[in-house]
Amino acid sequence: MYDFVRGPLVWVAFAVFFGGLVFQALRFFSLTRKRDRVFLPAGMQRRGGESAGPSRNWLRSLRFTIIGTHPVMTVVTSVFHVCLFVTPIFLLAHSILFYESWGIGIWSFSESTTEVLTIVFLACGVFFLLRRILLRRVRAITTAYDYIILFVTVAPFLSGFFAYHQWFDYKTMVIAHILTGELMLVVIPFTKLGHMLFFFLYRFLIGSEYSFGQGSRTW
Amino acid sequence: MKKRQFVWFLVGLFVVVTGSILQGQPEKIVLDHDKAFKKRQRPPVVFPHEAHMADLSCTDCHHRYEKGRNVLDESELEEGNADILCSHCHDRRASVGLREAFHRQCIGCHRQTHTEGARTGPRLCGECHRRG
Numbered sequence: 001m002y003d004f005v006r007g008p009l010v011w012v013a014f015a016v017f018f019g020g021l022v023f024q025a026l027r028f029f030s031l032t033r034k035r036d037r038v039f040l041p042a043g044m045q046r047r048g049g050e051s052a053g054p055s056r057n058w059l060r061s062l063r064f065t066i067i068g069t070h071p072v073m074t075v076v077t078s079v080f081h082v083c084l085f086v087t088p089i090f091l092l093a094h095s096i097l098f099y100e101s102w103g104i105g106i107w108s109f110s111e112s113t114t115e116v117l118t119i120v121f122l123a124c125g126v127f128f129l130l131r132r133i134l135l136r137r138v139r140a141i142t143t144a145y146d147y148i149i150l151f152v153t154v155a156p157f158l159s160g161f162f163a164y165h166q167w168f169d170y171k172t173m174v175i176a177h178i179l180t181g182e183l184m185l186v187v188i189p190f191t192k193l194g195h196m197l198f199f200f201l202y203r204f205l206i207g208s209e210y211s212f213g214q215g216s217r218t219w
Numbered sequence: 220m221k222k223r224q225f226v227w228f229l230v231g232l233f234v235v236v237t238g239s240i241l242q243g244q245p246e247k248i249v250l251d252h253d254k255a256f257k258k259r260q261r262p263p264v265v266f267p268h269e270a271h272m273a274d275l276s277c278t279d280c281h282h283r284y285e286k287g288r289n290v291l292d293e294s295e296l297e298e299g300n301a302d303i304l305c306s307h308c309h310d311r312r313a314s315v316g317l318r319e320a321f322h323r324q325c326i327g328c329h330r331q332t333h334t335e336g337a338r339t340g341p342r343l344c345g346e347c348h349r350r351g
Contacts, residue, residue, distance in 0.1 A: 002343070003333075066267065092260055093344055099319075116317045166350045174343055 002171065005178045013182035020189025021197050028201055073131075080124035087117045087157070088181075093164075111164070118161050125154040149192050155180035245269075245298075252306055252317060261348035264321070280324060283308075 067074050080136060088094060092108040099105035109117070128150055132142045159177035188196055251263040265279035271280070282301060283291040296303055309320040325340070325347065341347055 096344075100322065144350065163345065166345050170345045171343060174345070211251065 001175055002178075005175055005182065009182055010178075013185040017185040017188060020186075024189050024194060024197055028198070032205065053098070071150065076124050076127050079120060080128070083117050083121035083124070084153070087114060087121060090114070115161075115164070118157055118164075121157050122154065122161065125150065125157075140143050145192075152180070152187060152191075156184055220337070250321065254306075256318070262350055264325075264347045265349070280328075 033156070064069055090108045091114050092111055092195045095105045095108040108114075129147075132138050132146060132150075156177060159173055160181050163170065163173040167173070184193070187193060222333055240283055243246045246267070246269040248266045248268050250266050250308075277293050277296050278291055280293055280295055301307060305320055305324075306317050309315055311319040313320075315323070326342055329340045329342050333342065
């Protein structure tokens with residue numbers, strides 16, 4: 001089992017992950033290529049320069065963004081995403097496995113640092129879970145799918161944490177850790193987790209759409 | 220700290236004095252290299268030396284390579300000879316550091332033996348670096 005999840009399945013997971021991301025990016029570009037001209041009523045047409053470019057009081061205008069309206073959520077989600085990327089990449093054990101297989105190892109944090117990052121990440125995960133359960137307006141738009149996606153994201157970290165501390169059966173936990181990691185990689189391009197890619201595309205699309213694109217991709 | 224050093228001194232003295240009757244190999248060795256690993260990341264490995272002696276000859280592991288050949292004389296392999304310790308050559312300046320030397324030697328062999336279909340030792344991090 002260990003040989004299978006660490007061997008062929010890793011290749012499959014990464015192939016689906018990168019292949020899926022490329023596929024989705026290409027699909028995005030092909031779907032947005034057609035330019036629908038949207039004619040806004042006269043009064044709604046924006047004049048150039050009004051909204052584009054940084055405002056003089058950009059710091060004050062932050063109050064109207066998510067940073068101002070939901071500061072706690074902004075901080076938690078930022079920390080969550082930083083830990084999500086930084087922890088596995090700069091993890092000593094991963095680096096050693098990489099070195100064993102490829103002869104290249106990258107710099108990594110000490111294991112105690114990684115442990116802190118993992119705990120912070122898991123705490124953010126618990127925050128998201130409680131938020132979904134306790135906040136009425138969030139609960140109203142939450143389905144089982146959201147819980148599953150949250151679980152898929154948190155599971156590799158939780159199992160990694162358990163494996164690191166050698167709680168329960170160590171070998172089973174390591175296999176669970178590798179499997180959940182691979183599961184996450186595989187589902188990223190095809191689920192809500194696709195925001196890893198689409199976040200950046202949408203930022204450009206929506207930005208250009210509302211300023212000078214008039215309903216289509218202009219870049 | 221002083222007390223601890225004194226205890227180790229006594230242990231050392233005991234080993235030296237009784238060395239003649241302790242010719243046998245130690246059953247288990249704790250690979251505990253305080254000098255090489257100043258800040259240890261994982262618990263030290265308890266290496267079952269005796270378990271390896273049944274199937275392997277000494278120079279399968281112990282080595283001194285010259286021009287790609289292991290020229291180590293087995294008679295050098297006696298307890299107390301500092302020259303035969305892995306850390307004697309595999310230090311910070313060596314191309315293969317101490318951590319990598321252990322990893323290559325242990326996991327490399329375990330992996331190869333496993334591929335050949337025979338029963339072998341652990342290959343997962345925590346199976347050697349055991350906690351508590």
